[in-house]
Amino acid sequence: MEDPHRRPENVSDETVEALGSLSKSLETTERARGHLFSFHQLTGTADLELDRAVALLRKAGHVEWAERVEREILGRNVIPGHWTFQIVEAYDRTYYQAFKDLERAAVERLAEGRDHLYEAEMKEARRTRNHPDHTARPDSPGTRTPNSPFS
Numbered sequence: 001m002e003d004p005h006r007r008p009e010n011v012s013d014e015t016v017e018a019l020g021s022l023s024k025s026l027e028t029t030e031r032a033r034g035h036l037f038s039f040h041q042l043t044g045t046a047d048l049e050l051d052r053a054v055a056l057l058r059k060a061g062h063v064e065w066a067e068r069v070e071r072e073i074l075g076r077n078v079i080p081g082h083w084t085f086q087i088v089e090a091y092d093r094t095y096y097q098a099f100k101d102l103e104r105a106a107v108e109r110l111a112e113g114r115d116h117l118y119e120a121e122m123k124e125a126r127r128t129r130n131h132p133d134h135t136a137r138p139d140s141p142g143t144r145t146p147n148s149p150f151s
Helices: 013-059 063-072 084-111 117-126
Strands: none
Touching: 013 063, 013 084, 013 117
């Protein structure tokens, strides 16, 4: 089987570098999307905690403040017309999916679908030959596995 991380013939250094940059940008977008999910979950958790705050305000005799929290904050849109799940959905439809599709199409067309060529070539350049923790692939002879009694 051919190495899926080996550069196909006729793929230039510039193409490998460009695809590496495109993939790095997508990876950064993946992280941004993760932060968007954090925003969604944290905002939802805060909104649910308001139920407790309202109950405690009532119990403490501050009915007017409990009602104000319920009326003005509980269930409020985070931006006009949107709860956080709608922001996540719009991001996915408008930006994220288009970016993922374009990056995949570029890798398919320009590198025969081979991912991470830039990183694979950097690994090859940086690894120490004949060192058991610097093998080229997981199935290379001499590769040590963590916690193996035979390492």
